[in-house]
Amino acid sequence: MIDLRSDTGTKPTPAMREAMATAEVGDEQEREDPTVTKLERRTAELLGHEEAVYLPTATMGNQIALAILGERGAELIVEERAHIMVSELGGAAYHSGLQTRGVPGYRGRISAEQVRATFWNDGEFWTPRMSVLALENTHNTSGGTVWPLAELRETVAAARELGLRAHLDGARLMNAVVASGVSATEIASGFDTVTLCLSKGLGCPLGALIAGSRELMHQARVEKHRFGGAMRQAGIVAAAGLYALDHNVDRLADDHARARRLGEAWAEAGLPVDLELVQTNFVQIDVASIGLTEEEALARIREQGLLLSQTRPGVLRAVTSLEIDDDAVEQALTAIPRALEAVRV
Numbered sequence: 001m002i003d004l005r006s007d008t009g010t011k012p013t014p015a016m017r018e019a020m021a022t023a024e025v026g027d028e029q030e031r032e033d034p035t036v037t038k039l040e041r042r043t044a045e046l047l048g049h050e051e052a053v054y055l056p057t058a059t060m061g062n063q064i065a066l067a068i069l070g071e072r073g074a075e076l077i078v079e080e081r082a083h084i085m086v087s088e089l090g091g092a093a094y095h096s097g098l099q100t101r102g103v104p105g106y107r108g109r110i111s112a113e114q115v116r117a118t119f120w121n122d123g124e125f126w127t128p129r130m131s132v133l134a135l136e137n138t139h140n141t142s143g144g145t146v147w148p149l150a151e152l153r154e155t156v157a158a159a160r161e162l163g164l165r166a167h168l169d170g171a172r173l174m175n176a177v178v179a180s181g182v183s184a185t186e187i188a189s190g191f192d193t194v195t196l197c198l199s200k201g202l203g204c205p206l207g208a209l210i211a212g213s214r215e216l217m218h219q220a221r222v223e224k225h226r227f228g229g230a231m232r233q234a235g236i237v238a239a240a241g242l243y244a245l246d247h248n249v250d251r252l253a254d255d256h257a258r259a260r261r262l263g264e265a266w267a268e269a270g271l272p273v274d275l276e277l278v279q280t281n282f283v284q285i286d287v288a289s290i291g292l293t294e295e296e297a298l299a300r301i302r303e304q305g306l307l308l309s310q311t312r313p314g315v316l317r318a319v320t321s322l323e324i325d326d327d328a329v330e331q332a333l334t335a336i337p338r339a340l341e342a343v344r345v
């Protein structure tokens with residue numbers, strides 16, 4: 001089976017495992033793990049923030065951000081198909097007492113104008129206040145799309161004018177960096193908090209970080225503990241993170257090139273692929289537009305020896321990662337059109 005479901009399926013390579021096996025470790029909860037500390041410092045610097053906190057998952061990073069930035073009973077503004085909205089089980093309400101306002105995005109982006117338009121202050125004490133804005137870059141369900149830096153800054157500036165705090169779900173931030181050539185600091189430093197995930201295209205078995213000011217990261221450590229996320233000899237996995245930052249960032253360009261090759265071949269074969277959305281390591285196929293349900297399309301694709309996943313109603317996605325080499329791409333080039341009968345091979 002060629003597994004194109006997600007870059008979360010990446011497994012640690014022998015060299016990454018070697019780095020893990022030889023990692024110096026200590027009690028992370030006591031901040032005595034030198035490898036975790038090194039990864040936190042390195043990530044803070046990468047993202048242009050004072051401090052970073054190592055976490056098991058990016059979901060925990062987003063939820064900690066909402067807990068420390070949000071005001072209970074106030075509103076969270078987020079794109080309506082962002083991970084925080086569709087895949088975190090109402091955590092904003094459940095953990096942090098936030099009322100979420102989902103705004104329809106264009107390729108996952110919310111404009112400054114949309115942020116201003118959501119603002120409503122009639123001076124009455126019963127009208128909910130807006131408290132926090134969360135953006136996502138790259139945007140998963142839109143197809144791994146990248147925010148243009150100027151637009152990102154305008155949207156964050158609009159939020160600031162209205163007194164909101166701002167969080168970036170940068171689970172795949174390094175894909176945005178590699179695709180756009182804009183540094184992680186330029187993208188991330190304007191936010192109060194940023195989540196970075198290590199277990200997607202960067203290839204770690206687990207791990208994520210949240211970054212922000214020293215003061216906010218103190219609060220993040222408190223919430224991390226409250227969520228049950230404080231760990232012990234976590235350096236064994238943090239070593240994978242350091243390895244990934246050294247070896248697996250630039251190579252994301254290969255994943256992007258392979259996704260592009262797949263997208264172009266499938267579009268050429270008549271499949272409904274919007275190439276403008278193929279900006280990083282995802283390719284979306286709008287199977288509803290060729291009269292297939294997601295289940296039918298996935299079953300046909302599986303018969304040809306490939307796995308894709310559902311990303312939003314009517315749309316499947318193929319994701320490239322370090323698990324997908326050129327041979328796999330060559331096979332997928334023809335197998336997917338054959339499965340969906342766009343071409344007869």
Ligand SMILES: Cc1ncc(COP(=O)(O)O)c(C=O)c1O
Nearest residue numbers: 057058059060083140169171197
């Ligand atoms: C944009 C985005 N944010 C956050 C997450 C959550 O990551 P994790 O699985 O590490 O909790 C994901 C996972 O797919 C994601 O795509």
